Amino acid sequence: MDKKINLTAVFEKAEEGGYIAYIEEIPGVNTQGETITEAKENLYEALQLVLEVNRELSQKGSLSKNVVKESLKFIN
Numbered sequence: 001m002d003k004k005i006n007l008t009a010v011f012e013k014a015e016e017g018g019y020i021a022y023i024e025e026i027p028g029v030n031t032q033g034e035t036i037t038e039a040k041e042n043l044y045e046a047l048q049l050v051l052e053v054n055r056e057l058s059q060k061g062s063l064s065k066n067v068v069k070e071s072l073k074f075i076n
Helices: 036-061
Strands: 009-013 019-023 030-033
Touching: 009 036, 019 036, 030 036
Parallel strands: none
Antiparallel strands: 009 019, 019 030
8 A cells, every 4th residue: 555645845935035944844954046947956855864864863762762653655
């Protein structure tokens, strides 16, 4: 069974030009770009970085706990 997650990308025109972009549902995933296309590409990178950092932090926090971890795949 394929699972999809839909996130909301928000693009705001910046006063100095270009766009400020963020993912509404995930705090910390924000970036900017000269065009919406560029800002969208940067959002994918920002999302990857936030998830990588969160993964590292959670691995450190669960070292002393008795936990079961499982990988989930999401299809776009």
